[in-house]
Amino acid sequence: MKGDKPFKIVILISGSGSNLQALIDAIASGQLEAQIAGVISNKSSAAGLVRAKCSDIPTSVIDHNHFDDRNKYDNRLAETVESYSPDLVVLAGFMRILGPRFVDRFVGKLINIHPSLLPKHPGLNTHQRALDAGDVETGATVHFVTSKLDGGPAIVQASVPIAMKDCADTIAKRVLKIEHIIFPTAIQWLAEGRVEMRGKNALFDGIALPPYGKLVTTETSG
Ligand code: GAR
Numbered sequence: 001m002k003g004d005k006p007f008k009i010v011i012l013i014s015g016s017g018s019n020l021q022a023l024i025d026a027i028a029s030g031q032l033e034a035q036i037a038g039v040i041s042n043k044s045s046a047a048g049l050v051r052a053k054c055s056d057i058p059t060s061v062i063d064h065n066h067f068d069d070r071n072k073y074d075n076r077l078a079e080t081v082e083s084y085s086p087d088l089v090v091l092a093g094f095m096r097i098l099g100p101r102f103v104d105r106f107v108g109k110l111i112n113i114h115p116s117l118l119p120k121h122p123g124l125n126t127h128q129r130a131l132d133a134g135d136v137e138t139g140a141t142v143h144f145v146t147s148k149l150d151g152g153p154a155i156v157q158a159s160v161p162i163a164m165k166d167c168a169d170t171i172a173k174r175v176l177k178i179e180h181i182i183f184p185t186a187i188q189w190l191a192e193g194r195v196e197m198r199g200k201n202a203l204f205d206g207i208a209l210p211p212y213g214k215l216v217t218t219e220t221s222g
Contacts, residue, residue, distance in 0.1 A: 002058075006035040007033060007034040007035065007088065007190075007191035008034070008035050008037040008084065008085060008086045008087050008088075008143070009023075009034050009036055009037065009085050009086055009087065009088045009089070009090050009092045009187065010036075010037055010038050010039070010040065010081050010084045010086040010087075010088075010090065011023065011034070011036060011038075011040070011052075011087050011092050011106065012039075012040050012041070012042075012077075012081075012089065012090065012091050012092065012094035013039060013040075013041050013045050013046055013049075013093050013094055013097045014041060014042055014046055014093055014094050014095040014096070015043070015046050015047065015048065015093050015095070016046075016047050016048060016049055016093065016185050017039075017046060017048020017049070017052070017092070017093065018052045018093075018176055018179075018180065018220065019092040019093055019109050019113060019179055019180065019183055020039060020048045020051055020092050020093075020159040020193065021048075021051050021054065021155060021209075022180035022181075022183060022184060023036065023090070023092070023177070023183060023184055023187065024051065024052075024055050024057075026188075031184055031188065032087075032184045032187055032191070033188065033191055033192075034187060034188075034190050034191050036052075036055075036057050037085070037086055038057065038058045038059065038060065038080075038084040038086075039058070039059045039060075040059070040060045040061075040062060040077065040080055040117075041059070041060075041061050041062070041109065042061070042062060042064050042094070042095075042096055044061045044063060044110075048092075048093070048103045049061070049196070052153060054122065054185070055117075056159070058084075059210035060080050062076055062077050062080060064086075064096060066134050068205070069085035071099060071101065072115055074098060074099045076099055077102065078101075078102050078105050081106070082125065083158065085191075086109070087109065087190075087191075088111065088187065088190055088191075089106050089109055089110045090112075090183075090187065091110070091111065091112040091113070091145065092113060092183070093113075094112075096149065097149060098145070100147040102137075103146060103147050104147075105147055107143075107144075107145075107146065107197070108144065108196065108197040109124075110144065110145040110150075111142060111143065111144055111145060111155065111177055111190070112142070112143060112145050113140060113141070113142050113182075113183050113185065114126070114140065114141050114142075114143065114150050114160055115123040115127065115138075115140050115172070115175050115176075116129075116130065116138055116139065116140070116141065117137070117138060117139045117140075117141060117157060117159060117212070118141040118143060118150055118151075118154060118157070118212070119151070119211070120133075120135070120138075120149065121151055121152075122139075122150035123149060123150065125168075126138070126173040126221075127168040127169075127172050127175070128168045130162060130171065131167070131168060131171070135162055136162055137159045137160065137161050137162055138159065138160060138162055138171060138175060139157060139158050139159035139160055139178060140157070140158060140175050140177060140178055140179045140182060140188040141154050141156070141212070141213065142154070142155045142156045142157075142182055142183055143155060143202075143213065144197045144202055151200035152197075153197060153200060153201050153209070153211075153212065154209065154211060154213030155186045155189070155190075155195055155202050155204075155209070155213045156185060156186045156189075156213045156214045156215075156216055157182075157212045157213050157216070158178040158181065158182050158184045158215070158217070158218045159178075159214045159215075160174045160175055160177075160178055160218075161210075168200035177204050177218075178218045181216070181218050182216055182218070183190055185216065191205070
């Protein structure tokens with residue numbers, strides 16, 4: 001929150017919306033000083049829409065199946081996002097690749113959470129890929145979005161161990177827990193003006209962060 005004006009965020013989702021819920025809860029507890037101006041889903045069945053409605057947050061559905069062209073979809077999405085006049089656009093499990101025009105329109109104001117220790121495992125099926133690679137740890141990264149898929153400058157990263165008995169589902173649960181910690185943290189830094197994107201870097205208090213962003217230690221188990 002800068003001055004008296006609320007820091008307005010718009011959140012894009014495609015599914016369960018557990019990260020959206022973590023942001024709603026962080027705002028309710030005062031940990032995150034922001035206002036969720038709207039939630040937009042590309043799927044009308046996304047459970048996250050129910051979470052938003054339960055918290056009286058305006059919602060919109062823009063179904064990509066109703067558009068014959070990716071640019072038209074991105075344009076409509078951008079117009080809807082802009083109708084909320086956000087300070088920040090947050091991809092919270094939004095499972096569509098956004099075209100360069102959309103990304104350029106919001107560059108520096110567009111962040112994503114990704115379930116891996118980027119630059120490892122961009123794209124999909126991250127937990128199975130971490131297992132297949134024999135990784136001993138994995139995690140989550142919050143990063144600015146650029147036109148390189150999951151390749152924009154990282155803001156924060158946290159890791160969890162991978163145990164011998166793990167499968168993709170058990171890892172997903174453990175990673176989600178840390179996502180719910182680092183996402184509100186990163187957005188609060190943005191709201192306070194402590195984090196910004198300049199050129200190819202994410203800056204924290206004016207100093208360029210390393211490629212993995214800030215490392216946060218989280219105490220989670222199970
Ligand atoms: C989260 O694990 C998020 O990191 C991931 O989708 C899940 C959404 O969960 N995002 C991506 O894979 C983006 N490429 P949620 O709907 O419960 O927040």
